[in-house]
Amino acid sequence: MTATARHADGRHWILLVAGLLAGLCALSESRGGSRTRWRRRALECRGRSMNRPVWLLDVDGVLNATRPGWSAAPRNGTAYGAGHPYRLRWAPALITHIRALHNAESVTLRWCSTWCADADQVERLFVLPRLERAWTEPISHSAAPVAKLAAAHAVLDQGHRLIWTDDDANPTSGPVYDELVATGRALLIAPLASRGLQPEHLDTIKAFISDTNVRDTGRVRADALETARRLLGDTE
Template sequence: MIALVRRERPAAEGVPIWLLDIDGVINAVTDLPDRRVWPDHEWVRTSAPSKHDLEWPILAATPVLDFLRRVHEQGRAEIWGHSTWQHHSVNVGTALGLPVWPVRECPEFGSQDTALATPLARTKQTWWKLPAALRVLDEGRPLLWTDDDVRHQLRAADTRPWGDRALVVAPPVEVGLTPRQLRRIDRWLTRWAV
């Protein structure tokens, strides 16, 4: 994995690609929304069908949804789903009134136990989500990657060589993207504005 990550990559240009995870990023994985992060009235609850039509609870913060919508509408980034929801991602988007975003092609999905709780960064295995991120950099595009599991699956040394071409943000799983993280993303996107 290390060799894969440290390969030289071209300078990035163009509109950033945003790889967007769902659970722990849009969907706060908790029963009790954290009112210290977003006030009570900002949280919305819904549900969305996943595999086998299982209905999953969704808890999201309106400011996060608004931010995503604005970024999309203003063309500041190309947003792509990159989550274990895969083609069911659209169900979450529909439940939350989000635009339909394509799912990033990821043949590695299913190549390992995607429900695996053990951090892979401590093993020789490559996290199934990583190759898609590397392909974005190989295409020469700036990469924004929001995924709560990044902190378990990658080390700082893995992403440091990406430099300014990538912004990797790991929200707290029980909250999702925080106000501070949204401001950081906003600043980073502004740097790439044409």
């Protein structure tokens, strides 16, 4: 092989190796970019989850009511609590609205009721998916108000916005009410027990859900998301 041929052959191999290295670098950058995008999406999903209000939902006097209205005939059904049958009466349109909010992931629904231990019975009647429970053990009616208030404080302490619908445990005035609503992150609704939640209540709830101007506080904050983005090198 002549010197010229050897030189051309060596140059060929150099170009080939350089091309392989460039391809490996591009692949590495692509994978790194994918990891960065994945982490960014995860952080954004976490931020949206934290901004999603938690709705503490009572049953009796809120969903179950003697005259639920909603301009349509109510439905009736039997649920079993601690093995005993109870007749429930509700407005189908109300349940439809609640189900739609859940399916849209607009709000986290959490049972906060003496029905918590038997919430599967209520979900069966209302054709709702399995929802979160504020507690899982049976609780007496006398102990329920304290447990419900503790559940409300827990939601706020965890940095979420709070929707609390309860016909009797929900404070409507006084120092406890003032404390819960002080930051604008809580919506408390106490419907008439005989009527339960009405269309105007759902309008208020939807407006509260849509209001994203109120920042969450607690362990995870919006500025923590922004800091994480900067650490990932995302300057977009």
